[in-house]
Amino acid sequence: MMSGYAISVxxxxxxxxxxxxxxxxxxxAWPDV
Structure with missing residues (x-):
């Protein structure tokens, strides 16, 4: 239970x-406007 929660987090x-x-x-990368 907790391991699954830790994985999702x-x-x-x-x-x-x-x-x-x-x-x-x-x-x-966006040019200055």
Whole structure:
């Protein structure tokens, strides 16, 4: 039970980190307006 919960939380954290990294990369690549 707890191990499944920990895995789901870890997965959510990984996704959040991936999205954050992707957004940062996108903004860095985006030309200044």
């Amino acid at each position: 870890s997965g959510v954290a990984d996704v959040c980190l991936l999205v954050k990294t992707s957004m940062e990369t996108l903004f860095k």
